[in-house]
Amino acid sequence: MLLRMSSLFLRTLRDDPADAEVPSHKLLVRAGYIRRAAPGVYTWLPLGYLAFRNVERVIREEMDAAGFQEVHFPALLPREPYQTTHRWTEYGDNLFRLKDRRGADMLLGPTHEEMFTLLVKDLYSSYKDLPLSIYQIQTKYRDEARPRAGLLRGREFVMKDSYSFDVDDAGLERSYAKHREAYVRTFDRLGLDYVIVSAMSGAMGGSRSEEFLQPTPVGEDTFVRCDTCDYAANVEAVTTPVPPPLDWSDVPAAHVEDTPDTPTIETLVAFANQRFPRADRPWTAADTLKNVLVMLVQPDGTREPLCVGVPGDREVDVKRLEATVAPAEVEPFTDADFAARPALVKGYIGPGALGEKSSSGVRYLLDPRVVPGTVWITGADRPGRHAFDLVADRDFTADGTIDAAEVRAGDPCPRCGGLLRSARGIEIGHIFQLGRKYADALGLQVLDENGKLVTVTMGSYGIGVSRAVAAVVEATHDELGLCWPREVAPADVHVVATGKDAGVFTTADQVCRELEAAGIRVIYDDRQKVSPGVKFTDAELLGMPTILVVGKGLAAGVVELKDRRTGHREEVPLAEAVPRVLATVRGPRA
RNA sequence: CGGGGUAUGGCGCAGUUUGGUAGCGCGUCCGCUUUGGGAGCGGAAGGCCCCCGGUUCGAAUCCGGGUACCCCGACCA
Numbered sequence: 068m069l070l071r072m073s074s075l076f077l078r079t080l081r082d083d084p085a086d087a088e089v090p091s092h093k094l095l096v097r098a099g100y101i102r103r104a105a106p107g108v109y110t111w112l113p114l115g116y117l118a119f120r121n122v123e124r125v126i127r128e129e130m131d132a133a134g135f136q137e138v139h140f141p142a143l144l145p146r147e148p149y150q151t152t153h154r155w156t157e158y159g160d161n162l163f164r165l166k167d168r169r170g171a172d173m174l175l176g177p178t179h180e181e182m183f184t185l186l187v188k189d190l191y192s193s194y195k196d197l198p199l200s201i202y203q204i205q206t207k208y209r210d211e212a213r214p215r216a217g218l219l220r221g222r223e224f225v226m227k228d229s230y231s232f233d234v235d236d237a238g239l240e241r242s243y244a245k246h247r248e249a250y251v252r253t254f255d256r257l258g259l260d261y262v263i264v265s266a267m268s269g270a271m272g273g274s275r276s277e278e279f280l281q282p283t284p285v286g287e288d289t290f291v292r293c294d295t296c297d298y299a300a301n302v303e304a305v306t307t308p309v310p311p312p313l314d315w316s317d318v319p320a321a322h323v324e325d326t327p328d329t330p331t332i333e334t335l336v337a338f339a340n341q342r343f344p345r346a347d348r349p350w351t352a353a354d355t356l357k358n359v360l361v362m363l364v365q366p367d368g369t370r371e372p373l374c375v376g377v378p379g380d381r382e383v384d385v386k387r388l389e390a391t392v393a394p395a396e397v398e399p400f401t402d403a404d405f406a407a408r409p410a411l412v413k414g415y416i417g418p419g420a421l422g423e424k425s426s427s428g429v430r431y432l433l434d435p436r437v438v439p440g441t442v443w444i445t446g447a448d449r450p451g452r453h454a455f456d457l458v459a460d461r462d463f464t465a466d467g468t469i470d471a472a473e474v475r476a477g478d479p480c481p482r483c484g485g486l487l488r489s490a491r492g493i494e495i496g497h498i499f500q501l502g503r504k505y506a507d508a509l510g511l512q513v514l515d516e517n518g519k520l521v522t523v524t525m526g527s528y529g530i531g532v533s534r535a536v537a538a539v540v541e542a543t544h545d546e547l548g549l550c551w552p553r554e555v556a557p558a559d560v561h562v563v564a565t566g567k568d569a570g571v572f573t574t575a576d577q578v579c580r581e582l583e584a585a586g587i588r589v590i591y592d593d594r595q596k597v598s599p600g601v602k603f604t605d606a607e608l609l610g611m612p613t614i615l616v617v618g619k620g621l622a623a624g625v626v627e628l629k630d631r632r633t634g635h636r637e638e639v640p641l642a643e644a645v646p647r648v649l650a651t652v653r654g655p656r657a
Numbered sequence: 658c659g660g661g662g663u664a665u666g667g668c669g670c671a672g673u674u675u676g677g678u679a680g681c682g683c684g685u686c687c688g689c690u691u692u693g694g695g696a697g698c699g700g701a702a703g704g705c706c707c708c709c710g711g712u713u714c715g716a717a718u719c720c721g722g723g724u725a726c727c728c729c730g731a732c733c734a
Binding site: 078080081082083084085086087088097106159161177178207209211212213215220224226278287288385386389396494497529531534565566567568596597598599600601602603604605616618619620627 | 658663667668669670683684685691692693694695696725726727728731732733734
């Protein structure tokens, strides 16, 4: 491959685009790799498309090497399968829906579990056909509320999605492990740094899910990792260690006190310290039990109130809550909702008005930290009244526990008790044991060795291909511009010819042809009348791993070989230029 | 959906307060000069000043109403 810059469809920009914030977005636009076509929708230009296809190639090679087989579904899909699994409605506004000329509903696929499941059902019916793993690399459409950061979150994006089909859980476990290994190899080859974190398995029960997160401040996912052991998890999936029950024999009986004008934790703690000071230490928010009301909205539209009791020094993390109650969605409790339930006194809600057996009948779930024997100040269900010395289990119970309080840096590690630290990351891959949700919904069954019908168990595994291009940029760029790993770079070598002497160009031309003949991918800056400074700056911005300058040194018979990443440069005799580049490109493995 | 900001040539921006021929830098084109770190001089092309309505002799600018984009939050892969 030989790209000549004199005719390459490329325009580099001197300034960062005003609408870009993150480095990958700025640089990919500035270097002429992508252009925005619509909000969250991008066009690939020649260099960008080369890089994109390289990422795609690496992924494909690793999938194929693992024995997964590639298929290709349409992006334009019929409604029915998504209707069957309720995702036609569950996906909400994020689904791109359209109608054909006869008025039939269609959609642009946001993901393809349904189609894969139906395809396997269509063709296979025996345990002898399994295990099977098939994948595709396909454009996905999700009408995001807020696309951002260029390729990192688009409304149209390319995803590699795989699906595994097994006859039993042990098989699923093996398929999952194979995908995990393939992902590790893929991301290693792409030069990406990543952390594998436990993720939320959702409402499907007992299934396992892990995310590959590339740690970076521009990432959108928050995760925690342990200081001492190798535990790492998405905040949604962190489980709170349950402390042992406490002995409450010394705790005085619960008593209700007047606490006027204390509808918030802050005002309550201040009042308690003033009016009922403790001898040993001041009251803190952690001594209070905060009861937070939300409205759960089921996919079918059913609304159900829920109260979550958490220590007063913690917020309820809506993301964690929603992950736990999925597929239900969480909406704030409105004044109208309060008005409809007079037993619930806003600002003074206590366990007395909660729980299935209470007057309000609102389901009440407690944070795992609220173990039997813990002592709390909490609302007394009357305006300006709070209960003190209320002991969990002795004085109140709930309908269950829920792990939905915010996770904070410094919280204990659920595995080893060490300290958790918080960080941000880009989700570059996600592997997920789906179980039988889709197979059940769509009737994917096979006959086992006893001739009995069994429901197939599935896994789904995704890599954001276009997102990975941006992730590679985030991981590798420097202040000069892009800085591609060789596996992803649009070309191996950027040959720069400087000067006005025709000899420079004929020599550079010759070198490029020799490199191309040797199978090296070359981009050649053969532009006449462009000053050396422009060419050097462009070469650095475009980011090929090796830069070869043919210029003024030619008079002395030398050219300059530069490593883009390290900045190391070296003069080599012209005759050695091609062999040296070959050795550099082919590396130690040659 | 809440909060904040922005909208003027391909890109980055000024001009809007106080209405009066639409500007600057970069890029592009032509000519001459220049060729190792975004060169110089001279000439040129390129604009629905986001849209609709209003006020006015006259609107990028003032008024009313929309729309779009960016950031933060919410939400989501």
